[in-house]
Structures are given as structure tokens and as C-alpha cells.
Amino acid sequence: MGTSVAPSGPVAIFSKWRGGGGNTTHEDEKPERAHGPALTVRDLGEALVEIGQAVAAPEDALEPALQAVVEASGAAAGALCLYDVRQCVLRLACDVGLSDEGCGQLQTVRRGDPACWDMPLHGLLNRRAYLIESAQRNRYVPRLLAKNRQVSTVICIPLYEGITPLASLVLVSAAPRIFGQSDITALWKPLREFGKMIDRIRRQGFDTEPQAAPFREQIALQQRTIAAEFVSLEDVSGMVQLMVRASTHEGPNDPHSVLRQRIEKGIEQYRRYF
Numbered sequence: 001m002g003t004s005v006a007p008s009g010p011v012a013i014f015s016k017w018r019g020g021g022g023n024t025t026h027e028d029e030k031p032e033r034a035h036g037p038a039l040t041v042r043d044l045g046e047a048l049v050e051i052g053q054a055v056a057a058p059e060d061a062l063e064p065a066l067q068a069v070v071e072a073s074g075a076a077a078g079a080l081c082l083y084d085v086r087q088c089v090l091r092l093a094c095d096v097g098l099s100d101e102g103c104g105q106l107q108t109v110r111r112g113d114p115a116c117w118d119m120p121l122h123g124l125l126n127r128r129a130y131l132i133e134s135a136q137r138n139r140y141v142p143r144l145l146a147k148n149r150q151v152s153t154v155i156c157i158p159l160y161e162g163i164t165p166l167a168s169l170v171l172v173s174a175a176p177r178i179f180g181q182s183d184i185t186a187l188w189k190p191l192r193e194f195g196k197m198i199d200r201i202r203r204q205g206f207d208t209e210p211q212a213a214p215f216r217e218q219i220a221l222q223q224r225t226i227a228a229e230f231v232s233l234e235d236v237s238g239m240v241q242l243m244v245r246a247s248t249h250e251g252p253n254d255p256h257s258v259l260r261q262r263i264e265k266g267i268e269q270y271r272r273y274f
């Protein structure tokens with residue numbers, strides 16, 4: 001199972017909804033751009049690989065990698081929140097240009113907690129990329145940029161290793177830049193490298209930290225459960241094949257034939273997805 005982001009197909013778009021990290025100050029912080037030509041999405045994957053190779057410790061690559069994503073995407077700010085599977089929460093790992101309020105809302109993200117902004121967590125758990133339009137007027141979105149900067153759109157992109165959730169990437173645009181679904185699609189491939197980087201950090205923690213032993217046991221349990229689900233999937237596939245062979249006399253418009261076709265299609269999509 002390789003590292004991936006959630007497929008580009010399921011993108012939730014939120015137009016205007018009806019209805020009413022440390023001691024560093026972010027209000028006036030602006031992303032520092034690297035010297036040389038501006039980074040583009042086309043070159044982002046290669047840049048992320050180079051960033052990962054240039055650091056001594058994998059965790060040191062997270063902030064420069066986020067900076068590269070922000071620059072290549074044309075975002076005004078960005079945040080990376082890592083998923084803690086033990087507590088089922090997102091924790092802010094690093095940010096670029098985010099306001100103090102934005103950092104506070106993403107510091108620890110729990111489902112249903114009014115003190116945080118949980119949309120990145122929802123997207124991660126649902127394997128969906130979220131595009132929020134008219135974010136400045138959306139009362140469910142915190143103020144993610146400094147007071148003198150107007151947010152235009154926000155995207156939340158989940159990062160996965162196989163079916164294991166790793167992190168949520170939040171990118172914020174300021175007028176006149178506006179994100180669209182095409183931006184999410186363009187980022188899908190290069191962000192695989194970001195996911196690989198995060199997964200290396202995760203695996204290193206599992207292998208070296210004594211306090212991670214219960215975490216390793218939980219992951220092993222998840223893997224056994226997944227393996228059992230695949231066995232069940234193969235059983236279902238076998239039953240479908242038997243049904244097909246046993247019912248070859250039925251016509252293409254027979255309701256049972258249509259049902260079998262739908263089941264077979266679902267199994268094939270499941271296999272491709274994972």
C-alpha cells in the first residue's frame with residue numbers, strides 16, 4: 001500500500017453558508033520565499049524529495065516542505081496537522097503565515113470540540129478534500145489570516161499511507177488568488193512525497209520510542225483487521241463468481257444479473273481504491 005492523498009474525485013465544495021503554536025506571533029508573519037525562480041506545482045514533488053534528503057532528521061523537513069507547498073500553490077498561508085491515532089485528534093505540527101487565531105483553532109483538533117476548527121479532521125476521517133469558497137464570510141471558518149488580509153478560499157487535503165490517516169494539509173488563499181478543484185487535482189501527485197515524509201517520521205517513532213509500544217500494538221491490530229476484511233472481500237468475490245457461473249442462462253436485463261454487475265463493480269472499485 002503506497003502513500004497517497006484522498007482521491008481527487010470526492011471533493012466537498014462549500015460556498016457561503018447561510019447563518020448569522022508556541023510563543024511566536026503570526027499576525028504580521030509573511031512566508032519567506034526561497035531565492036531563485038518561484039516554485040511551481042509541476043516541480044513540487046521533486047522539491048519535496050530534495051527537502052527530505054537534505055535534513056538529518058525526518059521531522060526537520062516538515063516546515064520547509066510546508067513552505068514549498070505554500071509557495072508552489074500560491075497560498076497565502078498553510079498548516080500541517082498530524083493525526084494522533086491513539087487520541088483520534090489532529091495536532092498542529094507547523095504553519096506558514098497563519099494567524100494566531102488560526103494556530104489556536106488548529107492546535108489540537110477533536111471532533112465536536114467548539115474550541116477548535118474540526119473541518120480538517122472531518123476531511124481526514126472521511127477521506128475527502130474540502131474546498132471552502134467565500135471563506136471570509138463563512139461563520140464556521142476561523143480568521144486564518146491577519147486582520148488586514150482577506151481570505152478568499154481554503155482547501156483541506158487529507159494525507160494517507162494506504163488506508164492509514166497521516167495528516168491534514170490546510171492551504172489558505174488571499175484575494176485575488178482563488179483555489180478551485182483543479183488546484184486540488186494538481187496537488188494530488190506531488191503531495192504523495194509529503195505523505196511519504198510524514199510516514200517515515202511515524203514509522204521511526206514506532207521503532208524507537210518505548211512509549212510508542214501501545215501504539216505499535218494498535219497498528220498491528222488494525223492491520224490484522226484490514227487483512228480479515230480483505231479475506232472477507234475475497235469470499236464475497238468468490239460467491240459473486242459462483243453466482244455468475246450458476247446463472248448464465250439469465251438475460252442481461254434480469255434484476256439478479258444487474259445486481260451481480262453492481263456487486264462486481266463495487267468490488268473492483270474497492271480493490272483499486274486500496
